Amino acid sequence: MSPETREATRAEAGGAVEAAATGAGDPVDSAPSPRAPAGGGSDRGATGGVIVEEADLAEQSRLLTEEGAGPLAQAEAVVAWLAARYLPGVVLACGFGVEDCLLVDLLSRVAPAVGVFYLDTQLLFPETYATRDRLVERYGIHPVAVRPRQTVEEQAEALGPALWGRDPDLCCRLRKVEPLTRILSGQRAWITGVRREQGPTRARTPLLEWDRRFGLAKGNPLAAWTARDVWRYVHDQDVPYNPLHDRGYPSLGCWPCTRAVRAGEDPRAGRWSGFAKTECGLHG
Numbered sequence: 001m002s003p004e005t006r007e008a009t010r011a012e013a014g015g016a017v018e019a020a021a022t023g024a025g026d027p028v029d030s031a032p033s034p035r036a037p038a039g040g041g042s043d044r045g046a047t048g049g050v051i052v053e054e055a056d057l058a059e060q061s062r063l064l065t066e067e068g069a070g071p072l073a074q075a076e077a078v079v080a081w082l083a084a085r086y087l088p089g090v091v092l093a094c095g096f097g098v099e100d101c102l103l104v105d106l107l108s109r110v111a112p113a114v115g116v117f118y119l120d121t122q123l124l125f126p127e128t129y130a131t132r133d134r135l136v137e138r139y140g141i142h143p144v145a146v147r148p149r150q151t152v153e154e155q156a157e158a159l160g161p162a163l164w165g166r167d168p169d170l171c172c173r174l175r176k177v178e179p180l181t182r183i184l185s186g187q188r189a190w191i192t193g194v195r196r197e198q199g200p201t202r203a204r205t206p207l208l209e210w211d212r213r214f215g216l217a218k219g220n221p222l223a224a225w226t227a228r229d230v231w232r233y234v235h236d237q238d239v240p241y242n243p244l245h246d247r248g249y250p251s252l253g254c255w256p257c258t259r260a261v262r263a264g265e266d267p268r269a270g271r272w273s274g275f276a277k278t279e280c281g282l283h284g
């Protein structure tokens with residue numbers, strides 16, 4: 001695919017995602033776009049359609065796993081399958097961590113029409129926004145910012161300051177889960193950078209699954225990748241990545257809830273440190 005064609009495809013994809021995220025142009029108050037049926041016209045609104053779709057995804061996930069391909073070939077096969085089946089309704093959830101940067105690179109080769117969005121909680125590290133800008137420059141992507149209904153200031157006025165320090169579950173629900181629900185309600189499949197190695201809650205992540213929570217297909221092309229696989233790819237391909245990874249942050253999120261980890265700590269120990277919480281509620 002020529003660079004011109006790739007750019008045109010990307011621009012189209014960005015527009016489609018933006019429309020789904022923002023409706024009439026307001027990322028906060030828009031109504032979600034109607035969702036097309038998936039999988040050869042099956043009606044996913046009906047229970048039977050969802051069951052068939054779930055079974056198809058499980059079977060395809062099993063087949064791709066049993067093929068025994070290496071991590072890269074497997075990830076490319078997952079992305080290609082999702083693109084063939086669900087475009088134009090496929091999006092990458094990009095948090096600008098190293099796995100997501102890798103997926104931006106991989107998508108640029110395998111499925112450039114897949115749209116990219118990120119949950120702009122308005123509490124991301126400056127380095128994260130800078131990483132977004134480097135990816136835009138390198139790959140010509142058009143990542144769509146999906147924002148909470150309230151600004152940080154409005155949330156503080158309504159619920160008190162620094163909600164993340166008192167009730168991080170509620171804060172994540174307002175600033176991450178609700179916006180994610182909004183963007184995904186206009187899509188047929190989403191792609192994540194989740195890896196099994198990232199912790200016990202992710203240890204059984206399949207390559208493909210039906211996401212019951214959000215009601216669409218979910219692809220996890222990097223499920224079987226190790227951290228070593230990820231970093232080898234990123235260095236080999238010279239993929240731009242978040243400099244915070246080099247400062248002890250294996251997992252990135254909002255600045256109030258993310259710290260560097262110490263030697264020997266779990267990679268996600270720096271997230272919501274001091275709380276029992278280990279996930280934002282986006283994955284499972």
Ligand code: SF4
Nearest residue numbers: 168171172175254257
């Ligand atoms: S990660 Fe922290 S600041 Fe970000 S939405 Fe969740 S609780 Fe709020």
